[in-house]
Amino acid sequence: MSIRTNLTQVIENIHSAVHKRSKTLINESKNVKLVAVTKNHDVAAIQEAVAAGVLAIGENRIQEAAKKAQILQKQVEWHLIGHLQTNKVRQAVQLFDLIHSVDSKKVALEIDRIAGALGKRQDILIQVNMANEDTKFGIASKDALTLAKSISNLEHVRLCGAMTIAPFYDNAEQARPLFRNMCQLFMELKDMNLANTNIEWLSMGMTNDYIVGVEEGANLVRIGTGIFGQRQY
Template identity: 45%
Template sequence: MSIAGNLKIIHDRIAVAAHKARRDPASVRLVAVSKTQPAEAVTEAARAGQLLFGENYVQEFAAKAAEVKGAVEWHFIGSLQSNKVKYIAGLVALIHSVDRFSLAEEIDRQWGKLGKSCDVLIQVNIAGEATKSGTTSTGLIDLVRSVARLPHLRVRGLMTMPPFFDDPEGARPYFRELRRLAGEITAAAIPDVTMAELSMGMSGDFEAAIEEGATLVRIGTAVFGERQYR
């Protein structure tokens, strides 16, 4: 199956899941996770109409972004070290993985140098897994309040990565909890904070995520096939 064929299948599945949840399919955006894929694969996907891509590794992303031509939108979705923020400053439209205030400060500093603001999502480690990044559910609202005070950042929602389950239903409670947490933050009415985006769901469980309110689904393997390198 071609990348274009894969994209059609995914969009059809997104539409079915959205309709099941009585949502407009247009309220769900596909982030094609292009980590470990060559620039040619991104270009092929863009020709098929996919213009939003997610990257995990700073060095790989910087090289790839220089190669890919055209009006694509990049999101950074991976764990981000503060000392590497400068390499992506101004190049990404959204960072999904802000999990600590020191990282937010550095993003604020680097975007401030450009005279721009960066939209970010706060990553929440709902399951408390030691192998995954993210603030705790209990620490979330304090982190959001702190980040919201930075002049060059805009908090636009939340992101989570649930534990892996063979059955996507296993991930559903984590998606539901992220939506609940977003509701708590909305109710707190923190200035300049919106919960417009919920980034959750990947190739194996995105339909359950959509049914629980996802607005951004991060799908790689189902778009591009198996990883090409790294």
């Protein structure tokens, strides 16, 4: 199937998932932003997706994103969804509109320093390791709100919400409790009304589990294979 056909199906699934949300769900937003994840897909595929209506591109690797962005120029938003090391912060701040993967005060401080030097205020999300997996990055859920308070004091960083990655389950329904807990944490973060923040994005859900993620309150999803097919290695 074509990228356009796949994208249409993904959007239909998102709309259907929004309508299935519990009426008591605190996260009431009906608008869900789709980030097309282009890791290991070429510029031609990205251009096809943009022509079909994609407005935001997500990349795991800064170097790969930089090469693609140079060709595409500023047609879309660029989101960093992969782990960010402090020695890559300058490149990240120069390139990305939203960084999903901030999981420590150390990284946040470096983003603040670099963004200040570049005359920018960098939008970020806190990455939360809700499943406490040793193989995944992210701050523990019990420490996420404390990190948020620290970030709110930074002049050149704007905290815009939170992100999580669920374990890969054979049945996406297994991710539902985790996503539900993440949505609750997101609402606690929002209710803190921290200064210098704009808490609007709950980023959770990828190709295998985004429908459940949206049903449980996600308003930002990261879809790669569901749009582009299997990655080319």
